[in-house]
Amino acid sequence: MAQISADEIRSRVEADWNRIVDVLNRKIALASVSAKGITGEHMKRSAEFVAEQMREVGVDAKVVQSANPDGTPGAWEVIGSRVVDPDAPTVLLYAHHDVQPVPDPAAWDTDPFVGTEVDGRLYGRGSADDGGGIAIHSGALKALGDDLKVNVKIFIEGEEEMGSPSFIPFIEAHRDEFASDVIIVADSGNWSADIPSLTTSLRGNTCVDVTVRALKHPVHSGQYGGPILDSNTLAAMLIASLYDDNGDLAVPGIAAEEPIGGLQRDLDEATVREDAGIVDSYTLAGSGSLASRLWTKPSLTVIGFDxxxxxxxxxxxxxxxxxxxxxxxxxxxxPEQAQDALAKFLENNPPFGAQVEVTRLENGMGWAMDPNAVATRDALEAMEEAFGVAPINKGEGGSIPFIPELQRLFPSAQVLVTGPEDPKANAHSPNESISLSGLKNNVVTEALLLAKLGA
Ligand SMILES: [Zn+2]
Known part of the structure; x- marks a missing residue:
């Protein structure tokens, strides 16, 4: 049977558009701030609303409460499925229904919990992160209707903004309900409102505490200063020794990679300087593309110094x-391999033979998509058809901890990271918004992708 056309999908999304925006507006009004209590009634109401919206588009959805690793009650989660054919591929659709807090409503130009349209963008807390993800899944399933040719499972999480404390036990307890061939995580974003992207990689993260000691007790700097360097200076020397003259990290055993799937477009230095607030005189450290330095090469930061x-x-x-x-x-x-390399380098290169002690702290794995997987190619094609321009892959310098966890728990699944955000979305900040034209194209993309995965 012929696959449903992009034009047909687009006209169905157009016909459904008011409903999609209405779902988003009602979601924003629920003010589902997980920081105010993951187990709260407001979070349960939010989960019930999302489950109802998913039932509306054919998913047998329900609300369940997770349990934290210590056994205490956890988040209100929405799970469910729609089985069309036991032999067809299965796709897990992920989003989260909790939102970031609004510490200062006065910093917003509009009421954060009233969806407000201004110049083609819908403003409100959670409009993009991740109400947009919920709207994409809802719109795509509605557009396909009975033309859906894949089995769909959903997981709409209720505690993502709190670091997903019960995520692993929850998935482990519901492993069969989540097992799938492709996982679409709609919680990231596009290059811009007009240019779609797959998120290709996330960096991992590891931490160590370091103590540098040269004296058994403090001494007077006039009496002993000269041959004895203070421990702050020795620490500074040790930290500086981790870099080469270009400002690249130069620790043997700490890997650097190039952008996953190849660099399609480098980041614009002027924009990065502007967004980060870099002083004019500062020249950027490191070598190679700016994208590789921000996405796939290692970076080290002193985050605490006593x-x-x-x-x-x-x-x-x-x-x-x-x-x-x-x-x-x-x-x-x-990350434990990189941590080991870092710890050994610090221990083996003490300035002037100072005592260096390294305490190894927690590790978080990074993630890279498979650029050659069929699902990846289907997603890129769907993006180009929906947006009318070629997608530009982008990486993330930070981490989304649950993505590597999902990949670890379901190693054979292809994880595709998409999402409603764009550089103007201000997720986690005042005046969060979503581009409505971008959202519409995202809905068309996901419907097309599901159609391709079922073909
Ligand atoms: Zn999010």
Missing amino acids: AHPVDGSFNVIAPETRFRLSLRTAPNQR
Whole structure:
């Protein structure tokens, strides 16, 4: 049977458009801030609303409460399925129904919990992250209707913005209900409202605490200063030794990768400088494309440093300094391997033979998509047909911890990371918004992708 055409899908999405925007507006009004209590009634109401919307588009959806690893009650989750043919491929659709808090409503130009349309964008907390993901799944399933040729499972999570504490036990308890061939995670975004993207990779993360010690006790800087360097200076020397002259990290055993699937377009330096607020005189560190430096090469940050405060300081040589290093790791490197390489380098290169002690902290795995998988190619084709322009792959420098976890729990599934955001979305910030034309194209994309996966 012929696959449903892109034009047919688009006209169905147009006909359904008011409903899709209405779902998003009602979702925003529910103010499902998980930081106000994952187990709260407001979160249960939000989950029930989402389950109702999913039933409306043919998914047998229900609300269940997860349990935290310590056994206490967890988040209100929405799960369900629509089975069309036991022999057809199965696709798991993921989004989350909780939203970020609004610490300062006065920082918004509109009421954060009233969806408000301004110049083609819908403003409101959760309009993009991740109400947009829910709207995409709802619109795509509605557009396909009885033309759906894949089995669909859904998982709409209720605690993503809180770091998903019960995610692993929940998935493990519902493994059969989530087992699938393709997992579409609609919680990321596009290059711009007009240019679609798959998110190709996420960096991993590891941390170590380091203590540098040269003295058994503090001594006077006038009496002993000279041959004895203070521990802050020794710590600074140790940190500086991790870099080469270009500002690239130069620790043997810490991997660097190039953008997954190849670099299609580099990031614009002026935009990055503007967005990050970089002072004019600063030249960017590292070598290679800016995209590789931000997405797939390792980066190290001193995120904590114990030293005497400037106010009240006096003439003493500090005996001991402690600092915390956060290392973002290349997508495919095991973070414990990078951590090990970092720890060994620090321990083996003590400035002037100072004592260096390294405490190894937690690790989080990165993730890389398979650029050659059929599902990946189907997704890229669907994007081009829906948006009318070629997609541009993009990586993420940060982590979305549940994605590598999903991949670990379902190693044979193809994970596709899509989503409603674009660089103007301000997810997690005041004036969050979603591009309505981008949302419409995202809905058409996902419907086309599901059609292709079923062909
Ligand atoms: Zn999100």
